[in-house]
Amino acid sequence: GIQVEQSPPDLILQEGANSTLRCNFSDSVNNLQWFHQNPWGQLINLFYIPSGTKQNGRLSATTVATERYSLLYISSSQTTDSGVYFCAVKGGGADGLTFGKGTHLIIQP
């Protein structure tokens, strides 16, 4: 099946810093989503982005489908951005999303 690798696995930043999270995938995809799992375990949709670039406030994402990677940018980090960021993809004939292991982000005040 398709493989998803996220980097870095852990990231500790000060409030106000910017960050870039990366997601590499091993095959063509027809669905790519970024999620934020907050410290209470809730899974929040950030972007549906199988290709192209999208922005939502301080967050933006870019997927270069031909090179099989996606980037999530977080600008002016806030403590509420802390949590785990997951990239998940679906490709070929698969029915379910395949998740990466996530990037654990801690924003310190």
Added chain:
Amino acid sequence: NAGVMQNPRHLVRRRGQEARLRCSPMKGHSHVYWYRQLPEEGLKFMVYLQKENIIDESGMPKERFSAEFPKEGPSILRIQQVVRGDSAAYFCASSPPRTAGNTIYFGEGSWLTVV
């Protein structure tokens, strides 16, 4: 428009008991997915259902686990004779009738603890 609704949010079961987790998809969504998240890991696909049909159960353990999505009512994930290793968060997701590429929306999860 309510999101994907899961209940219970937290469930404690003794070893050998049964656990039933319920999921109501978003309005207008006819596709339901179940995922499991073990501690400190990403989510793993378990099963994909449409009304009255299991489409893909390739991620389901072969024994003790079953899922259904009846014509009326929520989708149910059933775990019989639970063991400690079943302790995990179980997430349900839903999507509209399948067209090329649809956002999949997740519920808030059900946390199962087996003691």
